Amino acid sequence: MGARVLADGKTKFTVLTTAPADPAAPTATELNAGIDLSCDILTSDFNWSNADSDKIAEKALCAKGNSNAIGASNYTTGITLWRKFDPSTGAPDPADETGWAALKEKGATVWAYARETGKDSVEDWAAGDEIYLGGEVATDAPQRTDGTGFIKRRIPMEAQRLYENIEVAAGA
Numbered sequence: 001m002g003a004r005v006l007a008d009g010k011t012k013f014t015v016l017t018t019a020p021a022d023p024a025a026p027t028a029t030e031l032n033a034g035i036d037l038s039c040d041i042l043t044s045d046f047n048w049s050n051a052d053s054d055k056i057a058e059k060a061l062c063a064k065g066n067s068n069a070i071g072a073s074n075y076t077t078g079i080t081l082w083r084k085f086d087p088s089t090g091a092p093d094p095a096d097e098t099g100w101a102a103l104k105e106k107g108a109t110v111w112a113y114a115r116e117t118g119k120d121s122v123e124d125w126a127a128g129d130e131i132y133l134g135g136e137v138a139t140d141a142p143q144r145t146d147g148t149g150f151i152k153r154r155i156p157m158e159a160q161r162l163y164e165n166i167e168v169a170a171g172a
């Protein structure tokens with residue numbers, strides 16, 4: 001019998017700036033070469049999930065209540081990313097801001113994948129890992145937050161083609 005696992009520290013989130021060979025089955029090599037943002041994203045408003053699908057009214061003439069068919073999938077996708085600055089100059093630190101560089105432009109296309117399992121978020125991707133949602137998204141313009149806490153930006157994303165409940169593929 002499997003054990004329940006608290007979600008705290010278990011979500012791994014990786015962004016790729018180039019498409020994997022098969023976006024529906026990225027390899028561990030591809031994912032581990034990507035930008036791991038697991039420790040750079042605010043938990044409280046992390047949105048990377050399915051949302052209610054479109055509904056299509058398919059009621060028969062004789063039906064007295066509504067009857068909908070499930071239509072196209074919808075998603076809620078967006079992250080709040082902490083900015084990183086060089087403490088000696090106060091300028092953005094390019095070595096620590098690879099995530100910001102990949103996501104800061106409105107309309108950037110990236111491939112992002114999230115794992116939420118019993119593994120810690122800092123553990124590398126491995127063949128067979130479950131990806132609960134991943135694929136191609138486009139970024140919207142980063143938004144300034146309320147100015148409290150660390151300097152960060154909210155980055156809304158629009159799903160282009162996402163894959164649900166897939167696995168990390170074997171191979172290089």
